Amino acid sequence: MALKLDEIRKVADRVAGSLGLDVVDVELTGSAKSCVLCVYLEKNAAGRAEMVAQVVAGSIEAEAVPERFAKGELDLNQLSWLTHEDCASFSRDFGTLLDVEDLGPDGEYTLEASSPGLDRKLTARVDFERFKGSLVKIQTFEPIANNRHWQGRLTACGQDALTLDLTAAKQNSKARKTGVSTVEIGLSNIEKAQLVPEF
Template sequence: MTSEELARLLEPAIEGLGYELCDLEAKLGGRDGVLRIFIDKPDGIVLEDCEKVSRQISAILDVEDPLPGQYALEVSSPGLDRRLSKPAHFERFLGEVVKIKLRMPLDGRRNYRGTLVAANEENIEVEVDGQAHSLPIKTIELARLVPSL
């Protein structure tokens, strides 16, 4: 089962509990497999939220048994340097500083760090040193918020 298929399986239950599935990482194989689920809600995540979602996901995974081998389930908040992957994530964090890595160079450049100034279903716009760069979301390998401390 791919990460996308797994997300489609788990997302309705997570949303039903009042949370957003922000990201999912599945590193499976052998005895050291890990399934990491990152959740969020408008007023933030506390330990009890993670426990609640973990119990619900564990029940689904026990019944559906979609993953081979042994693995540890981890549920947590996305953190200050949260990963952005959906158009809604980019729209939510307009005005924030982001770090972007593209799958392939665009105009000779693969890495960007700047202010997220626009976003829609297909593209984001990042301002780096006063210059705007339009980046198709489908070309993004990794996008993260840059925490301001």
């Protein structure tokens, strides 16, 4: 199924690109009899920049933007700006292509298109650069200071590594025992990473 998921991702990228969207992730969950194919989307960089410009110009009401973004505490560029119309258009076009190219999962499946959410996955260096200043949770392949699970504020992202401020979040017991306030993690050592929602 991994190979088929790669092909599905390529088709999703093609459809999303034609609609001014980017694919953040593609997941297939559930059983063989009834599975869910979920595609996480957001406006592309140009679309996000346009939405931010509209907020700054006052074309979009401040009430329509989450409070911490409206106050300037978080960067408006971090929002996905995905609309219901975007999801509907993508689902229609993508579903048709899946059928035509016979790429859909075997058996019955449900297609879902949605925003990556507040706890979105971070998979590439560009993600870490974009979400600098955010709280993140990271699991590493190899332990650092005898710990594989870290949570903190992403303060820097270089070519090969990123830095977390550990004082910004509650740490697990192993992380607390290290006695360090920052940790540098090599990008190649990151097994999983995701945002930690802040309210």
